[in-house]
Amino acid sequence: MIDGTASDIAATGFDLVLAAMILGAGLFAVTVRDLFGAVVFFIVYGVFVALAWLRLGALDVALTEAALGAGLTGVLLIGAVARLGRRTGTQGTDALSRRSAFSVRSVSQIATMLVSAAVSVALGWAFLSLSDSDGLRAGVAANLDASGVSNPVTAVLINFRGWDTLLESIVLLAALIGLWSLWRDDDWGRRPGLRQHARADGVLAMFGRLLPPFGLLFGVYMVWVGSSLPGGAFQGGTVLAAVWLLMMMAGLMPPPMVTSARIRAVLIAGPLVFLSVGIIGAFAGGFLGLPPAYAKPLILMIEAALTLSIAATLALLVLGPPGGPAMPSGPGDAP
Amino acid sequence: MASSSIFGLCGALLIGMGLYGFITHPHLLRRLLAFNVIGSGIFLLFGATAARLPSAATDPVPQALIITGIVVALAATALGVGLVLAYARVTGRTTLPEDGAPTDPGKPPR
C-alpha cells in the first residue's frame, strides 16, 4: 500500500529491514551449532520481535514480548545451559546433536526442510487470502465504559475475557508445582536456584542494590497505568520478578524455601482473589461479573494480587530447581 | 507494503523455520527454543491479522489473547527446562532415545 509519500516509503523500508533482522536472528537461533550462541541469538530475536509489535501498534504485546518472551525466557535458557555444562553442548558426548548444524546431511533433513517451507508458504498464502473482518474492535469500544478501565487490552484481559486470564495465572502455578515436583527428595525443603557466590562489592551486587527501588516503582507504576495506558498485571509482574531475581542472583536476598508457607501463600493469592471475586459475583448475579459501578476498584484489587503472585511465580519458575550442575556427579545420583 | 503484511509473512516464515528446528534437533533444549520460535511466529501472524485494516486501530482482542499465549508458552518452557535438567541429572542425556523404549527395561515401572 505504497501511496508515494516519502515517509511511507521510509516506514516500509524500516519494516523490511526489521523483518529481515528478525528472520536472521531466528535462523541463527534455530541453526547455529553452539547451544549458548543459539540462546543469545534467541534473546536478540525476542528484542527485534518486540520492536515489530510496536510497529503493529500493539504496545502491550511489545512490553510482554520484551519482558517475558525475550527477557525471562532468555534467562531461563541461559540458566539451563549453565547447569547442563559443556558436556552436553554440541561437541563431545552427544553425538546426536552434531546433526544440528548448517550442513545438510541426510535426505530426511531435506524433506523436513521442504515440509517446513511448504508450511510457511501455505500460511503466508492463508494470511494474504483472509477475508476482511473487523474483529471485535466495535464490541470492545462499545462496552469499554462499562468495563472499569480505559485501556481496551486490559479491559479484554481482566473483564471481557477474565476467565482466560484467571486460568492462565493458574497454568503458571501448575507449571511451578510441576517444576518443584522434579526436586530430588533429599533436596525438598532447600532453597531453589543455583547457589550464588556474588562478591559483595561486585558489579552484580551493586546493581542488585541500586536497581530494586527503581524497579519496584516501575513495576507498580506499570500495573497502575495498565487501566488506562499500556501495561498491566503481567508486564508489571515481570518487572517485579526481574527485580527479585536480580536481588537473589546478587546474593542480597536468599531465595525462599520451597516449603515456606509464606511463599506458598503469595503464589496462590492472585488466583484466589480473582476466583473469589468471580464466585461472589456468581451469587450476586453473574460468575466473574464486575458491576460497572465497582469495576474499577475490583479490577485494581485483582490486578494488585495477581501482580504479586505472577511476580513470585515467574521469578521462581526462572530460578529453577536447587543445586549445581545437572549432570550426574557420582554413582549416588543414579536412579 | 503495509507493516501488517510484512510482519504477517515474516510470522509465516518463522513458523516454518521453528518447525524445521523442532524436528531436526534431538537436543531437548534446542527443541524448546524452536518451540518458542514457532510460538512467536504464530503470535506475529495473528497480531498482523489484527492490524491489517489500515483505517482502524489494532484489534485489542488478539492482543489480549497473544499476551495470554506468551505467558502460557513461558509456563510450558519453564516446565520443559526443569524436565530436561532432571532428565539430564538422572540419565546423563539431553536427548530422548529414538525408539520410544523405556530407558531401563530391566526395572519394573511403578
Place this chain on the structure above:
Amino acid sequence: MSVSLAIVALVTAPLVAALIAVILPRWGPWLSLLVVAGNAAALVVLIPAIVSQGALTLPIGGWQAPLGITLRADGMALAFLTMAALVMAAVLVSARPEFGGGGEVTETRRQWAFWPLALLLWSALNVVFLSRDLFNLYVALELLTVSAVALVAIDGKADGLGAALRYLMFALLGSLAYLLGAALLYAQHGTLDIALLADQAIGGRAAVDMMAVGLMTAGLAAKTALFPFHAWLQPAHSGAPAPASAMLSALVPKASFAILIRIWFEALPGLATPPLLVTLGAMGAIAIVYGSVLALRQTRLKLMIAYSTVAQIGYLFLIFPLAGGDSYMQPWAAGAWTGVMFHALSHGLAKASMFLCAGLWIVAAGSDRIEAMRGLASATPMIASAFALAAVTLVGLPPSGGFTAKYLMLTSAFVSGQYVWAAVLLIGGLLSAAYLYRPLAVAFARDGDAVFKPVPRLAQAMPLMLALAAILLGLASQGPFALMQIGRPSSAEAGLQ
C-alpha cells in the same frame, strides 16, 4: 442451588481446592473428597434441569459472545462430566495410601505436588467439556497438559522423566497447531465462539477455514494420541504411578477428542469431504489393529493396558466415517454418533478401573509381569472381578456400556453398507478379547503358590465401583442415551458435508 451456580461449581470447586492444597498439603485428601461431593451435587442439580429445559448456556461475566466466553451444559458435556467425576472420585480415594502422608512429620515432595496437580487436571477437564470458546479451550488444554506431564514425572525416575518429556514435546507441537488454527478462524470470522462460528461459516467451504480446521485436527489428534501420533502414550501411561495412569488413560485423551467433536460437528460441519472422513476413520482403524497386536505381545501388565488405550482411541475416530457421511446414505448416523459417545464413556470407566487394578496387583505381587500375577484372583477377589468386568466392557460383551457402543456403531455401519468399518469393529473386539484373556487366565489360575501382600478393602472397592458403573452404563442405557440427545448437534444426524 440454581443451575448456573451448579455450572460455576463444576469449574471452580477443583480450582479453589487445588489452591488451598498448595498451602495446606495435609488437607489434600479431604479437600478432594469435598470436591467430589460438590461435583456430585452440581451434577444432581444440572442433569434433571437440562433434561427438562434443554441445554443451558452461561455467558461468563455477563458478556455475551463474541466479546465474552460462553459455557454450555448440553447432554454430551454432562455425560463426560459425570464420567470424569466417577473416575476422579475413585482415583482420589485410591491415591490416599500412596500420597496421603499418614503420620509422617515432614512433608515429602510427591505428597505436596500430587493433590494440587490432580485437582488442576480435573478442573481443566471440566472447563474443556463446558467451554464453547476456542481460545478458552486452548488455555484449558494447556492447564491439562502441564498438570498431566507433571504427574507423569512425579516419581522422578528416568523412565517417568523421559516419558514426560516425550509427552510434553508432542503436546507442545499439538497445542501450537491448534492455536494457529484458532487464530486463523478468528482472523477470518471475528469470533472464537463455536455457536457463532457455525452461523458465520454456513454454506461456504473457504480454503482458509479448511486449513485452520486441518491444523486444529492434527494438533488435537496428536494430543489424543491417534495413530500415527501415538508414540508418547505408552511410555507416559505405563510409566506414571497407577492413580495418575488412570487419569491419563481414561480422561485426558477424551478432552482433546471432545474439542474435536465440537469443532467438526458443531462449529464447522460444512467442511468435511468424503476422503477426509475416510482418512480419519482409517487412522482410527490402523490404531485399533496396531494397538491390539502390540497389547497382545506385552508381558507387563501396565504396558498391555497402555497399548490397549492406543487401540481403544482408534474407535473414537470411527465417528467420522460412521456419523459424518451424507444423511441419505446414513440413516443411522445419529446412532453412530451416540455409539461413539458410549464408547468414550465406557472406555473411560473401564480403563481407569483396569489401571487401578494393575496398580494394586503390582503392589500385591511385587512385580508388573503378567506371569507374576498367577493365582492372584483368590487373594484379591474384588480386584479380579473388577478387572474381569472392565474386560467385558472393553471387549464389548453384553450387558456392558461397551456393548451398547459397539451395537450402535455396528448397526450404523451395516445399515449404511460400510462393511469395512464393521469388519474393523469385529476384528478389534476379537483382538481385545485375546489380549485381555491372558492376564485374567493367569490371575484366575489355581496352581499359583506365591505369597501376596494384602490389599486394603477400600482400595479394592474403587476399581470395582468403576467397572460396575461401566456395566451399568449398558444395563440402564436408556437414561444416558436420552441425556446425550439433549443439545446433540444436528449434523450428527444430517451428516457433515
